[in-house]
Amino acid sequence: MKSQRSTEDLLSRVGLFRDLSPRERRRIASLMTRLDEPAGTVLTREGALGREFIIVLEGAVEVRQGDRLVKTLGPGDYVGEIALLGHQPRTATVVATEPVVIEVLSRSEFTTLLHDNPDLSTQLLATMAQRLAELETTL
Numbered sequence: 001m002k003s004q005r006s007t008e009d010l011l012s013r014v015g016l017f018r019d020l021s022p023r024e025r026r027r028i029a030s031l032m033t034r035l036d037e038p039a040g041t042v043l044t045r046e047g048a049l050g051r052e053f054i055i056v057l058e059g060a061v062e063v064r065q066g067d068r069l070v071k072t073l074g075p076g077d078y079v080g081e082i083a084l085l086g087h088q089p090r091t092a093t094v095v096a097t098e099p100v101v102i103e104v105l106s107r108s109e110f111t112t113l114l115h116d117n118p119d120l121s122t123q124l125l126a127t128m129a130q131r132l133a134e135l136e137t138t139l
Helices: 004-011 022-031 081-086 107-116 118-137
Strands: 033-037 042-044 052-058 061-065 068-073 093-096 100-106
Touching: 004 022, 004 052, 004 100, 022 107, 052 107, 081 118, 100 107, 107 118
Parallel strands: none
Antiparallel strands: 033 100, 042 093, 052 100, 061 068, 061 093
16 A cells, blocks of 8 residues: 555655645545556557556656667656647657656546646646657657
């Protein structure tokens, strides 16, 4: 069983959720599923249908397009917003490069989160635009 308090504390360190109230972070934590995954776990696969939004709480992951490393992400970073917001296939493969602790939101939970916190939609859209631009420059 995951610790809600721990999840709330970790969410306060995620830029996307930092400015939310403790009550709002508690609500978000209640929507999430915590997973501990070993190094080598593929968290998303390029071209696959996106069904979840993933926040890295501990550890590191690589974001790859084809055989090319796009970037490395760590605690506080997140992936999956492009596929969920854009209703399109995953733009990259994300692989744990060391053991990771992640929080996962399904599509329906993600929709609930954005409905309950409209300001997050704006932040996520800005992030999505930035990431798509980064992917284009690496092509």
